[in-house]
Amino acid sequence: MTGVLHRRGLMFVLSSPSGAGKTTMSRRLLVDDPDIVMSVSATTRPPRAGEIEGRDYRFVDDAGFDALIAGNALLEWAKVFGHRYGTPRGPVEDTLHAGKDVLFDIDWQGTQQLQQTDAASDLVRVFILPPTMVELERRLRGRGTDSDTVVAERMRRAATEISHWGEYNYILINDDPDRCLGEIRAILKAERLRRKRQLGLANFVRDMLS
Amino acid sequence: MTGVLHRRGLMFVLSSPSGAGKTTMSRRLLVDDPDIVMSVSATTRPPRAGEIEGRDYRFVDDAGFDALIAGNALLEWAKVFGHRYGTPRGPVEDTLHAGKDVLFDIDWQGTQQLQQTDAASDLVRVFILPPTMVELERRLRGRGTDSDTVVAERMRRAATEISHWGEYNYILINDDPDRCLGEIRAILKAERLRRKRQLGLANFVRDMLS
Numbered sequence: 001m002t003g004v005l006h007r008r009g010l011m012f013v014l015s016s017p018s019g020a021g022k023t024t025m026s027r028r029l030l031v032d033d034p035d036i037v038m039s040v041s042a043t044t045r046p047p048r049a050g051e052i053e054g055r056d057y058r059f060v061d062d063a064g065f066d067a068l069i070a071g072n073a074l075l076e077w078a079k080v081f082g083h084r085y086g087t088p089r090g091p092v093e094d095t096l097h098a099g100k101d102v103l104f105d106i107d108w109q110g111t112q113q114l115q116q117t118d119a120a121s122d123l124v125r126v127f128i129l130p131p132t133m134v135e136l137e138r139r140l141r142g143r144g145t146d147s148d149t150v151v152a153e154r155m156r157r158a159a160t161e162i163s164h165w166g167e168y169n170y171i172l173i174n175d176d177p178d179r180c181l182g183e184i185r186a187i188l189k190a191e192r193l194r195r196k197r198q199l200g201l202a203n204f205v206r207d208m209l210s
Numbered sequence: 211m212t213g214v215l216h217r218r219g220l221m222f223v224l225s226s227p228s229g230a231g232k233t234t235m236s237r238r239l240l241v242d243d244p245d246i247v248m249s250v251s252a253t254t255r256p257p258r259a260g261e262i263e264g265r266d267y268r269f270v271d272d273a274g275f276d277a278l279i280a281g282n283a284l285l286e287w288a289k290v291f292g293h294r295y296g297t298p299r300g301p302v303e304d305t306l307h308a309g310k311d312v313l314f315d316i317d318w319q320g321t322q323q324l325q326q327t328d329a330a331s332d333l334v335r336v337f338i339l340p341p342t343m344v345e346l347e348r349r350l351r352g353r354g355t356d357s358d359t360v361v362a363e364r365m366r367r368a369a370t371e372i373s374h375w376g377e378y379n380y381i382l383i384n385d386d387p388d389r390c391l392g393e394i395r396a397i398l399k400a401e402r403l404r405r406k407r408q409l410g411l412a413n414f415v416r417d418m419l420s
Binding site for chain 1: 339342343369372373375376378379380381382383392393395396397399400401403404405408411414415418419
């Protein structure tokens with residue numbers, strides 16, 4: 001029955017320090033939920049091995065990024081490790097308008113910026129904590145892609161990211177990826193059932209009682 | 211990990227018109243979730259067949275109910291169909307203090323009264339709608355316990371109850387009891403993960419970053 005009601009899409013933000021499992025969670029969530037789509041960030045960072053244009057990022061050069069900013073085509077953007085990252089506005093607005101949700105894999109800076117837009121009431125902010133910093137460093141080293149210097153920098157950056165936990169609606173501790181994913185799914189399911197997001201309810205109830 | 215954090219219990223209100231499945235949902239929820247307990251209302255209504263003192267209600271006479279009111283021992287109370295119903299305060303406060311949740315099977319009047327207490331920030335209000343009024347009447351008649359007059363009165367009362375849907379945080383449409391129960395479980399799981407309810411988080415993060 002819920003399916004016949006027009007729903008307002010929500011902006012579902014997952015933030016965490018690098019290595020806490022956010023990207024894996026996002027991919028697993030998207031695989032079996034057709035009603036949420038990823039916001040693909042634009043970035044000036046060069047592609048890493050295995051990253052695909054349009055799926056992982058929209059890779060642009062500095063001039064391209066400047067043009068996006070100048071055209072008001074980004075909902076938010078920030079500079080991280082010397083590269084710029086931003087959220088293209090058009091795909092987000094189209095998706096919300098279609099009654100689907102948008103998943104954002106962004107950091108505290110991007111989240112703060114989204115919170116300051118008109119879309120703040122559509123925002124659901126989830127922060128994923130690692131169980132410990134030792135475990136976080138173990139996971140970062142396990143990737144095998146980063147030098148000691150980069151790992152140390154990521155650990156410093158993780159501490160900063162974690163210090164913003166208080167700006168999120170929900171806090172998860174990822175000591176078990178399956179449980180953590182179940183928690184993310186529950187939050188998404190619950191938020192979709194909020195009265196304010198079910199736009200067809202007033203008509204549904206009026207018809208019911210008439 | 212979540213288990214080691216001290217949690218603030220929440221007051222989980224399920225309201226619906228009689229016949230929309232609320233009582234069945236409540237019982238199923240309680241069976242397999244040890245972290246939520248039912249608030250057993252006090253009432254001056256006589257027991258129905260199968261109802262058990264202390265499980266379904268605390269049955270009291272008019273003088274007993276007067277004494278509860280006089281002793282400020284009720285969080286809320288209301289008169290329905292000529293009988294009084296109220297929520298004993300002590301068991302609720304003890305349960306929340308122990309970090310467990312309390313389930314309330316109460317109507318819009320009781321919900322409004324809880325919303326006006328100090329406990330409003332602990333309140334999560336869920337309303338269950340029937341798919342149609344025809345279906346609701348079918349379910350009420352299916353019980354076989356009520357006369358035509360009582361069914362007609364319950365249908366009038368159902369319309370009043372439904373008219374208060376806008377005072378709830380979450381709205382469910384019960385056209386499939388299993389799905390509806392899954393939605394209730396998701397809401398409960400999500401609400402427990404709200405930052406403000408995880409009292410141990412500030413210490414957890416401080417220890418992590420120290």
